[in-house]
Amino acid sequence: MVGFAVPRRSGGYVAGIGRSIVAVDWSTRTMTSMAEVDEDKGNTRLNDGKVDPYGRLFAGTMAIEVRPAELERHQGSLYSVTSDLTVTKHLDKVDISNGMDWSLDHRTFFYIDSLALTIDAFDYDSDSGLIGNRRVVYRMEEGEGLPDGMAIDVKGHLWVACYNGGRVINIDPAVDYCDLYVTSASLGLNECQDLGLKVVLRSHSQGEHEGTLSANCSTDHW
Numbered sequence: 006m007v008g009f010a011v012p013r014r015s016g017g018y019v020a021g022i023g024r025s026i027v028a029v030d031w032s033t034r035t036m037t038s039m040a041e042v043d044e045d046k047g048n049t050r051l052n053d054g055k056v057d058p059y060g061r062l063f064a065g066t067m068a069i070e071v072r073p074a075e076l077e078r079h080q081g082s083l084y085s086v087t088s089d090l091t092v093t094k095h096l097d098k099v100d101i102s103n104g105m106d107w108s109l110d111h112r113t114f115f116y117i118d119s120l121a122l123t124i125d126a127f128d129y130d131s132d133s134g135l136i137g138n139r140r141v142v143y144r145m146e147e148g149e150g151l152p153d154g155m156a157i158d159v160k161g162h163l164w165v166a167c168y169n170g171g172r173v174i175n176i177d178p179a180v181d182y183c184d185l186y187v188t189s190a191s192l193g194l195n196e197c198q199d200l201g202l203k204v205v206l207r208s209h210s211q212g213e214h215e216g217t218l219s220a221n222c223s224t225d226h227w
């Protein structure tokens with residue numbers, strides 16, 4: 006199973022497949038193994054992976070699920086791999102290693118272990134690539150689902166996909182968070198169809214705001 010794929014500066018992609026981190030040459034459809042992780046485990050796989058602003062790949066693992074979110078606990082780990090293929094294990098006893106991203110000043114690493122139901126922050130040492138001083142930024146509330154994939158926007162706010170929660174939450178790690186409720190979706194009628202989403206943002210401190218989000222979704226990708 007493919008957990009992640011990220012573009013490689015020298016061309017092609019780096020992907021996490023099973024417990025292998027591989028270089029993918031799309032033009033020749035070939036894969037070359039670069040590193041193996043969880044070599045002491047037989048029942049895990051790579052899940053989300055992302056590259057830090059300095060070119061280090063961070064990628065985490067989880068046990069193979071019996072059913073969604075049902076799996077042997079504490080089998081996963083979080084690793085980084087540098088361009089010279091040095092593998093460092095940062096965390097173990099992870100349940101479902103999932104979303105991650107870095108603050109705009111690169112001094113904080115945000116991370117999700119889904120079954121912990123929290124979005125966590127670590128201090129990030131950009132010289133060594135090491136993480137430390139873990140703390141909780143946001144704890145999921147009843148009915149919000151499991152925190153899953155995550156991305157940071159240009160304002161430094163986190164967007165967290167909530168698995169089985171039917172929502173995306175928007176968190177300002179410094180201040181507050183918002184719930185994003187999708188209230189309708191529409192497709193444009195042109196060749197490159199635009200997906201328009203009507204959304205309501207509910208913020209703890211700033212009340213409710215209605216707005217729209219749109220994405221360009223070429224029909225080839227559906």
Ligand SMILES: O=C(O)[C@H](O)[C@@H](O)[C@H](O)[C@H](O)CO
Nearest residue numbers: 052053073074101103153168
């Ligand atoms: O990238 C993925 O495929 C997802 O992150 C999954 O790993 C889900 O989080 C998990 O399946 C929830 O049960």
